[in-house]
Amino acid sequence: MEFLRTRRDLPIYPWRNNQIRIAADDNEVWEIPDPDGHWQRLLQLCDGIQSDVAIVQTMVAAGVSTEDAEGALTQLREAGPVVAFKSPYVESADDERARGKLEHLDALAIQRRLETMRVTVIGAGGGGSHFLMHLAAIGVRHMRIVDYDRVEVSNLNRQWMYDIDHIGYAKVKVASEYISRHVAGSQVQSFNQKLERVADIQSIVRGSDWVFCAADEPPYQMQRLVNYACMAEGIPSVYAFSQRQSGRMMEVIPGVTGCIDCLLATSDDRSPSFRQLVTSLVLNQFQPDTPLISPTLGLMTSWIMKRWVDLVTGPDLARGNAVLRLDFSTLAVAPVSTWIRRPDCVTCGDHGNADHALWQLVPIA
Ligand SMILES: [Zn+2]
Structure with missing residues (x-):
């Protein structure tokens, strides 16, 4: 089981033609067709606290197949906008000092x-x-x-x-x-x-x-x-x-x-x-x-x-x-x-x- 969180250095926002867009850098951006809002919901669930299993269950309850939900999480992790932790991500005072660089240094x-x-x-x-x-x-x-x-x-x-x-x-x-x-x-x-x-x-x-x-x-x-x-x-x-x-x-x-x-x-x-x-x-x-x-x-x-x-x-x-x-x-x-x-x-x-x-x-x- 892993705990997934969207990278905090990436903005996520609605884009033209019912797409959702992640990031704004010229060399690192993802545009995903999202007519049903499922991707947006999935990204919101990646808060570092909920496990991948729980996220998939929530998506299934919203009408997405298990296979699609798991596939989408895998894609997000492999592409980079979502990072994984072995335990729930709870920010400590030290991590507050590290904010910003954590994203660059891959968690x-x-x-x-x-x-x-x-x-x-x-x-x-x-x-x-x-x-x-x-x-x-x-x-x-x-x-x-x-x-x-x-x-x-x-x-x-x-x-x-x-x-x-x-x-x-x-x-x-x-x-x-x-x-x-x-x-x-x-x-x-x-x-x-x-x-x-x-x-x-x-x-x-x-x-x-x-x-x-x-x-x-x-x-x-x-x-x-x-x-x-x-x-x-x-x-x-x-x-x-x-x-x-x-x-x-x-x-x-x-x-x-x-x-x-x-x-x-x-x-x-x-x-x-x-x-x-x-x-x-x-x-x-x-x-x-x-x-x-x-x-x-x-x-x-x-x-x-x-x-x-x-x-x-x-x-x-x-x-x-x-x-x-x-x-x-x-x-x-x-x-x-x-x-x-x-x-x-x-x-x-x-x-x-x-x-x-x-x-x-x-x-x-
Ligand atoms: Zn030598």
């Missing part, structure tokens, strides 16, 4: 999953602070935050979490207070430290369900450190990179996709200039200003977070083995680089490429 089970998920965000600067705000808003309660920076005036033009009163405070302190204020029942652990060793990262991420790597200094080395720690702990991870005109992201899923070191070795195989680039960045220790402004940072982090929500709630999404690029002007998303899991990988394979010159350039320990 309560996913909301509960997000609430119990443990997520670590490495870096609380531009990328990390925005990820944390999104995670808080969609209901993730268990978060760990790592950063060693303090809030500076130059952050305020784009890092929405911080304001003038926060100048000089540790970012992790401000961020954990933000989450505590925004998420009922949140549990936040903050680590005000610079990450330089695999062992430190491992002990922080241990027990997490996902890790977001939004720290990019030192270049390549930070991603390698996080990657190694996450692979050792068997935790999937997301990596974000920004450029002036585009944002990039990729996910690494242990046992499923290649890892960061697979990507680096593959990039080195493909392009002779790759190692030169790594060498230059490492040797020059160039610390450029951020290429992002407020809207591009918002676009990039929102895009990445939307993809992550799809990843954790939609089991059919193709994942990993591609660096995805979001063009900030056209909003087109395309893979810019693909790779596969390498059997010889120093981190996720048989260590066959342990002598690769790249690992001397960007060593981790």
Whole structure:
């Protein structure tokens, strides 16, 4: 037995020629001939409290055959405007906070999953602070935050979490207070430290369900450190990179996709200039200003977070083995680089490429 409810983000209204119309979005709308008003009655009965069995009985009493009533409910569920619950849907105070997003996230089970998920965000600067705000808003309660920076005036033009009163405070302190204020029942652990060793990262991420790597200094080395720690702990991870005109992201899923070191070795195989680039960045220790402004940072982090929500709630999404690029002007998303899991990988394979010159350039320990 299930309890059915119409999605609350969809308007239902009479339409021309005795039809009933569900929704108004340009790409998601249903128009159903309803000369007898049976569909309208059926949709009204889908209130989350009545069971599917009771709804069918009511429709049969109104003169509809059992087969038609059951068929109509199946169609509504499969098409999407009606969602099913295992028990009667009674809204709690917490669900009131979640209103709106429940419909997007396909009902309560996913909301509960997000609430119990443990997520670590490495870096609380531009990328990390925005990820944390999104995670808080969609209901993730268990978060760990790592950063060693303090809030500076130059952050305020784009890092929405911080304001003038926060100048000089540790970012992790401000961020954990933000989450505590925004998420009922949140549990936040903050680590005000610079990450330089695999062992430190491992002990922080241990027990997490996902890790977001939004720290990019030192270049390549930070991603390698996080990657190694996450692979050792068997935790999937997301990596974000920004450029002036585009944002990039990729996910690494242990046992499923290649890892960061697979990507680096593959990039080195493909392009002779790759190692030169790594060498230059490492040797020059160039610390450029951020290429992002407020809207591009918002676009990039929102895009990445939307993809992550799809990843954790939609089991059919193709994942990993591609660096995805979001063009900030056209909003087109395309893979810019693909790779596969390498059997010889120093981190996720048989260590066959342990002598690769790249690992001397960007060593981790
Ligand atoms: Zn690998």
